[in-house]
Amino acid sequence: MLLQKKVQSVRGEEKADGATGGHKADAGATLSSCQRRAFLSLGLRLGAVCLGGGLLSLLPAGPAAAETLGTGVLGSYPFKPHYAMLVYADRCTGCGACVRECHSLHDVPSYGLRLQILERQRAVGDGMAAELLHLPLLCNQCNRPPCVRTCPTRALYKDPASGIVLVDESMCIGCRACMSVCPYGALYYRQETRSVDKCDFCYRSRLNGGRQPACAEVCPAEVFYFGDLADEGSLVRNILRQQEGAVTVVRPERGTMPNVFYMKG
């Protein structure tokens, strides 16, 4: 009986609190039960809203699981043919023939580039001239391409037939998100076509006609070796398989699984 009376008295107090907007406790230092419950309820509801919003941010990550089809530096090759480029960077003299041929073939404007050669000097010893190193850099046709993942309209896509990352110029909105996320700086925005442009291993201009990419064909120092990793007779596949320990890729920490490999020799 006593407990029942106490509950009724608390309920009465809460009703009074509610009627006055819950300000009754202002006079004292303690919160009323009603205020405490209202505060906790607010926290729970706000937490639910934030959690709901937080879960929405996971949505883009779901289908990304399919991207794990890609391989490590070397492994199985999900595309047939699975095109790749092997670059002997230390053979490069920086003559620029590959860049000129590529840019001439694809009519690349002066502000853009599909292929670039980075340079750096390395000291080799006292009194000796510094050694000039070169690094030819092109689109890595990644198995987990961040540009494809980021493009909001699927203008960039991984060609299911060849594994090459291609651009559908008509669908590009020019948001430049792909340029921002590419770890290799391989894309540029081409004003003339109002679309991003990048190396496609000469897929449209030469590969479809059975020819090698222009850079591989024109290089006098035989820096570039192009081939199909899914083809057991391919020279590139055999070199990569035999010398797996010596093969590197550019920026492996980004986890993009590139299809452009680098070796010395």
Place this chain on the structure above:
Amino acid sequence: MQQRKKYGVLEDPSLSTPVVKKATLVSLGLMLVGITAAAFAAMRGQQFAYGVSREVPWGIVVAGFAFLAPMATGLCLVAVLGRAFGVAALAPLGGRAIYLSMVSFVAAVMLACATVDSPVNMLIFNATSPNLTSNVWWMSTLYGIMTGCMLFAFAFLVGGSAQAARNMGIVGAVAGIGANNNLGALLTVAADPPIWYGVQLLVLLLASAVLSGCALIVVASIAAYRLRQRRMDKDTTAAVHAAATIMALMLAVLLVVNVARFTTIFTGEPDPGAVAALALLKGPLAFNFWFLEIGLGLLLPLVLLGITRLRNTDFMGLAAVSALFGCFVQRYDVIVAGRIVPRFADWLPAPGYLHYRPSVVELLVVLGSFGLLVAGFLVGERFFGKAFFFRKESP
């Protein structure tokens, strides 16, 4: 016989003054200048009209978007707190917050259209060829849902359907937080190297969104009463004080988050973001970071709110303007610092940090979006003004 001028149901005749009309025209003029500048950039090419390049493809226009869109989320949350979650003190600001949330997002859309080269393609292919793995796609879609919900919430509010307005507000807030998080994820992926990773940036952006939302509603409420040359009523004063309290809390959170991040980045394992952080601490963005972002954006408003003990409305307004400015600079710093570090720093050509300076065209575009925001505010106060004044709902 002189014919009496007819006013709309929600129109506030007290704002039909030459000053308000002139201010509205000036703001609309600024907006037109911004739109013209954006059209010029679209025709000429952004790499020629803007200060952006292949290496630094995003600049102050994207920073403006990343400032205005989270601010819309923050305003949505302020509205929801007051209208749907029973934080009675904030309720008088609900109507104005919902309206300003929509206006902020429209201003953000203006900048988004100025950022992309083909806004028409954006509208068509976002709908017909969505990429469900893209943070950009989810961000734009969820912001769109949030704004749609705010539009309906405003319509329900004006129509007197408080419950429907509340529900719309809650759905809008969930979508807004999702959009905000996707923006954070995009900024993390796009920064190379990133200073802020995953959850860090999400906390930073959410706190910053609430801060900018509260700051704008404080400024807008003070301006609304000044324009009408009326003293702020007791309920609204209490609401502005409550918003300023949340603002102070968010300023403190951001200060702690900043101190924590910038101390941990240089301790323990080598952090790739350290190079980008150095650009802020003592590199080309040091003035922005120390003076504008930390000094004007965080410390000054905290001091102003602290010394007046959240009692002086004028100082609250000043603190809010300062905080808004700081938020904008913070977004600029996050975007630019992640891009001006060369990807291949050991290789030539790599002249230390890469160069980016906003062009006049870019500044005009951003100014135009702020013109739209101010014009939207003035038009709203004049034509929907009566909807912004709090009427206590019957129990």
